[in-house]
Amino acid sequence: MLTAVSLSLILGSLTAVLSAAEELRFASYYGNHMVLQKAPAKAVVWGYGHTGAKIVLSLSGSHNDYKTATRVVSGIWHTTLSPVEAGGPYTLIVLQTTTNTSIMLTDVLFGDIWLCGGQSNMAFTVGQINNATEELAMVSKFSDVRIFQAALEQSNVELYDLPGVEVPWSRPTAELLGGKPFTHFSAVCWLFGRYLYQTLNYPIGLVDSCWGGTPVEAWSASRPLHKCGLNSTMTSKLNRQLPVQSNFWKDMPFAASWKNSVLWNAMIHPLLNMTIKGAIWYQGEANAGYNRDEYNCSFPAMIDDWRRAFHQGSGGQTAIDFPFGFVQLSTWEKNYLQDGFREIRWHQTADYGFAPNKRMHNTFMAVAVDLPDEKSPWGSIHPRFKRDVAYRLVLGARAVAYGEKGVSFQGPFPAEIQFDQSSINIMFDQEISAAYSDNAFEICCSANNTCTDDSQWISVPMKKLGSNYILLSLSQCPSKPTALRYLWRDWPCAFNACPIYSSDKVLPTPPFLERLD
Numbered sequence: 001m002l003t004a005v006s007l008s009l010i011l012g013s014l015t016a017v018l019s020a021a022e023e024l025r026f027a028s029y030y031g032n033h034m035v036l037q038k039a040p041a042k043a044v045v046w047g048y049g050h051t052g053a054k055i056v057l058s059l060s061g062s063h064n065d066y067k068t069a070t071r072v073v074s075g076i077w078h079t080t081l082s083p084v085e086a087g088g089p090y091t092l093i094v095l096q097t098t099t100n101t102s103i104m105l106t107d108v109l110f111g112d113i114w115l116c117g118g119q120s121n122m123a124f125t126v127g128q129i130n131n132a133t134e135e136l137a138m139v140s141k142f143s144d145v146r147i148f149q150a151a152l153e154q155s156n157v158e159l160y161d162l163p164g165v166e167v168p169w170s171r172p173t174a175e176l177l178g179g180k181p182f183t184h185f186s187a188v189c190w191l192f193g194r195y196l197y198q199t200l201n202y203p204i205g206l207v208d209s210c211w212g213g214t215p216v217e218a219w220s221a222s223r224p225l226h227k228c229g230l231n232s233t234m235t236s237k238l239n240r241q242l243p244v245q246s247n248f249w250k251d252m253p254f255a256a257s258w259k260n261s262v263l264w265n266a267m268i269h270p271l272l273n274m275t276i277k278g279a280i281w282y283q284g285e286a287n288a289g290y291n292r293d294e295y296n297c298s299f300p301a302m303i304d305d306w307r308r309a310f311h312q313g314s315g316g317q318t319a320i321d322f323p324f325g326f327v328q329l330s331t332w333e334k335n336y337l338q339d340g341f342r343e344i345r346w347h348q349t350a351d352y353g354f355a356p357n358k359r360m361h362n363t364f365m366a367v368a369v370d371l372p373d374e375k376s377p378w379g380s381i382h383p384r385f386k387r388d389v390a391y392r393l394v395l396g397a398r399a400v401a402y403g404e405k406g407v408s409f410q411g412p413f414p415a416e417i418q419f420d421q422s423s424i425n426i427m428f429d430q431e432i433s434a435a436y437s438d439n440a441f442e443i444c445c446s447a448n449n450t451c452t453d454d455s456q457w458i459s460v461p462m463k464k465l466g467s468n469y470i471l472l473s474l475s476q477c478p479s480k481p482t483a484l485r486y487l488w489r490d491w492p493c494a495f496n497a498c499p500i501y502s503s504d505k506v507l508p509t510p511p512f513l514e515r516l517d
Ligand SMILES: *[C@@H]1O[C@H](CO)[C@@H](O)[C@H](O)[C@H]1NC(C)=O
Pocket: 100
């Protein structure tokens, strides 16, 4: 049922589209210096014009000259280009023959488009990372990595074009990358793009659409929220489920209340017609105290829904299972226990502990639990070590999104767990590099099979480290333990110093929780 308010909103946005339709122009997110998705996919280009007018689009550049025609229907023209190989620059001209007017995009490259989403750790700029000056000084070497950023906007209805643009398509500059904190440009997005560029050697387009302090529900359409039993009219009051003494939100820029779907409506839905290669995501902090127990449903469901929607919106050009990378939560507030991060870390993997997994196909995860930053000037919830995060994400992208053989991107994970009276033997799926720890592993040996309270978990010391196994001492447990967990703490390790890594010491074993049946 339409209320008077939502009806007037719909009419309002319709009027905006129609009155603007007189003028020949591109949709908000096309611009000079942009990157369009390369072959084998086809890029989609659309805009506004006189209803009924004929539109001729021509693309000219070093290798291709190409023309296609279409008509303006209800104030909108829409074309799907032929596939174009990576490279450029190209000039794209759109001519409206009836009025003999034309518009043009110059310095257009073809490459891979990655969408970057999430909250403040994605918004965290290149200017805020450790050694930012070094990074900003080399920006000009990467002029084929192009950036675009959507403005912060909310809407109660799904919009078809962005209401605002924060950074129009640009070649990177130190000013754009190192702007005001939490404005532009995202460090994780940029570093991901530039590392990827260094392995692929063709243009990368980065589309940043993120907002600090936001829960996953704001970025999700109502469909996936309903699937997870999250009422589509609910409003998040982010701090209501947190203990009173918590000052959890003091470090969160722009913390506020969020209605479901408002950012999906204004900052993601408008982008659906763009052909993209994949997406990366850094979010979850805002769900540590809000619908936390549902995150194992809401996050995978959002990924599924974005994939379906981008596939449909691009007329099938964006892959139905496009690769989706994400950062597992790092740490926050060393001395405040139970901030909910350990549950969110687990739920980010749909409770598998690793990605991709059976529930989350074609995903990859950068573990960040070992990258704490107690002294971050932006609050410890915002670690400055985004290079490590982006580096791990890029390993995942190379292996999962680009199918590069022999790239390891996952830390060691238990393949088999064996018992005898005095020990647990954890066999890993790869060689490990491990250091002794007395409290990284904990067991539940309560007889009734549940350890609901943290005090029921017992730390078990590591007593032997093998090249691909670890023996834990079981002496404190009178019966067979019912569960084993690793790094199940909000802040389990010092920087780059968790107990277990891959043999090359690059990739940490992520936190896990195994039922032992
Ligand atoms: C269309 O415009 C161009 C330049 O704007 C002009 O050179 C050309 O003669 C015009 N053609 C027609 C048919 O009016």
